[in-house]
Amino acid sequence: MKENTLFVEHYRPTKLDNYVGNENIKKVIKQYLDQDDIQNLCFYGPVGTGKTTLAKLIVKNLDCDYLYINASDERGIDTIRDKVTSFASTASFKSLKVVILDEADFLTINAQASLRNVIETFSRSTRFILTCNYIERIIDPLQSRCQTLKIVPPSKVEVAKHLAWILGEENISFIVDDIKNIVNQFYPDLRKMLNTIQLSIIDNKLSVDKSVLVSNNYMNLLLKELKSKKVSLILTSPPYPGINIPYSRWQIHGRRNTTLPYLILGLERPKIKSIYNFQNPTNNTFDVYFNTMRNIFSSLRKISSNKTLILQLVAFNNKDGVFSKYLKTMEECGFKELKIKSNGYIWRKVPNRSWQARLKGNIPASNEVLLLHKLK
Ligand SMILES: Nc1ncnc2c1ncn2[C@@H]1O[C@H](COP(=O)(O)OP(=O)(O)OP(=O)(O)O)[C@@H](O)[C@H]1O
Numbered sequence: 137m138k139e140n141t142l143f144v145e146h147y148r149p150t151k152l153d154n155y156v157g158n159e160n161i162k163k164v165i166k167q168y169l170d171q172d173d174i175q176n177l178c179f180y181g182p183v184g185t186g187k188t189t190l191a192k193l194i195v196k197n198l199d200c201d202y203l204y205i206n207a208s209d210e211r212g213i214d215t216i217r218d219k220v221t222s223f224a225s226t227a228s229f230k231s232l233k234v235v236i237l238d239e240a241d242f243l244t245i246n247a248q249a250s251l252r253n254v255i256e257t258f259s260r261s262t263r264f265i266l267t268c269n270y271i272e273r274i275i276d277p278l279q280s281r282c283q284t285l286k287i288v289p290p291s292k293v294e295v296a297k298h299l300a301w302i303l304g305e306e307n308i309s310f311i312v313d314d315i316k317n318i319v320n321q322f323y324p325d326l327r328k329m330l331n332t333i334q335l336s337i338i339d340n341k342l343s344v345d346k347s348v349l350v351s352n353n354y355m356n357l358l359l360k361e362l363k364s365k366k367v368s369l370i371l372t373s374p375p376y377p378g379i380n381i382p383y384s385r386w387q388i389h390g391r392r393n394t395t396l397p398y399l400i401l402g403l404e405r406p407k408i409k410s411i412y413n414f415q416n417p418t419n420n421t422f423d424v425y426f427n428t429m430r431n432i433f434s435s436l437r438k439i440s441s442n443k444t445l446i447l448q449l450v451a452f453n454n455k456d457g458v459f460s461k462y463l464k465t466m467e468e469c470g471f472k473e474l475k476i477k478s479n480g481y482i483w484r485k486v487p488n489r490s491w492q493a494r495l496k497g498n499i500p501a502s503n504e505v506l507l508l509h510k511l512k
Pocket residue numbers: 143144145147148149154155156157181182183184185186187188189190239267268269290298326327330
């Protein structure tokens with residue numbers, strides 16, 4: 137076969153003309169390529185929809201030296217200091233250098249912070265292209281140093297045409313319904329579609345095994361499954377009151393985030409920024425924390441039966457006010473407590489994180505408690 141046997145690599149477009157969809161962004165990029173220079177760019181959008189492809193396409197079509205880093209493998213500040221800085225500061229025959237930081241949302245906050253200076257220091261000769269799934273995981277000062285461009289998945293029809301074209305190039309015969317099913321199943325993830333197609337080729341024919349196409353929409357399937365009250369054990373460790381974390385989203389299928397708790401309740405899904413405020417640390421009332429908690433646990437109640445057991449580990453800085461409010465909120469959500477010990481709870485001291493201990497001294501850590509609940 138050709139130089140790269142994987143469809144995802146072999147058919148990764150290297151020219152703007154072959155890049156499917158995103159006409160507006162292509163116009164912007166075309167202008168840059170015509171000038172042979174780019175701004176710092178940050179592409180964000182769903183998995184497998186062409187962010188890495190676009191970043192690589194750009195450096196291939198510019199007269200530049202480039203460095204590619206997958207930030208999900210190299211997340212720390214050392215990468216920025218060692219690799220990026222040394223690349224940017226080394227003399228080169230080319231007038232332009234480009235650093236691709238793929239999956240930059242995996243960079244640690246410290247690494248992101250140090251990147252801001254690097255971008256500024258080398259702004260004369262070096263450009264940066266960041267890609268990420270979630271733009272809100274990129275710190276604001278970095279976002280403001282880049283032109284942020286949202287990669288919108290190409291339409292289902294465009295994707296289906298693209299897949300049909302690839303099969304034509306490979307002389308594979310197929311029926312259109314098989315392509316439709318694959319697109320419906322995996323949209324918008326082109327990587328999944330291409331891999332599925334490649335694995336489904338037998339004797340120059342596309343033969344799609346129906347079992348890979350479980351349902352047109354796994355979210356709906358999961359929702360149906362959950363609502364049929366089959367969940368018997370829920371293990372969870374909610375964010376401790378006082379910690380800013382996106383808990384109102386659940387993770388399914390690896391890195392896919394979903395606001396499933398809100399779908400279960402039939403509520404409007406929270407806006408991307410507000411989901412971080414499971415408890416907004418600037419607001420000492422804990423309103424946001426307890427409202428979010430109510431939504432999450434009310435949705436857990438909807439997928440629970442009489443047999444369901446909820447076991448959670450959650451920590452509190454002080455055992456009094458907030459803890460009793462927490463227990464009361466569980467009750468309001470329709471759960472009753474099962475006492476593990478007749479004479480109280482099982483607590484453990486949570487050790488301080490080392491950076492916190494360095495900052496604040498050896499203050500007492502928070503207390504974590506084991507809680508068991510069933511439906512009332
Ligand atoms: N717009 C597109 N036009 C043509 N092919 C595409 C396009 N987008 C994606 N593909 C194909 O899908 C594969 C996966 O795309 P890519 O690696 O760019 O996804 P990604 O957006 O970077 O995903 P992730 O978020 O998982 O990193 C590519 O190798 C390419 O073959």
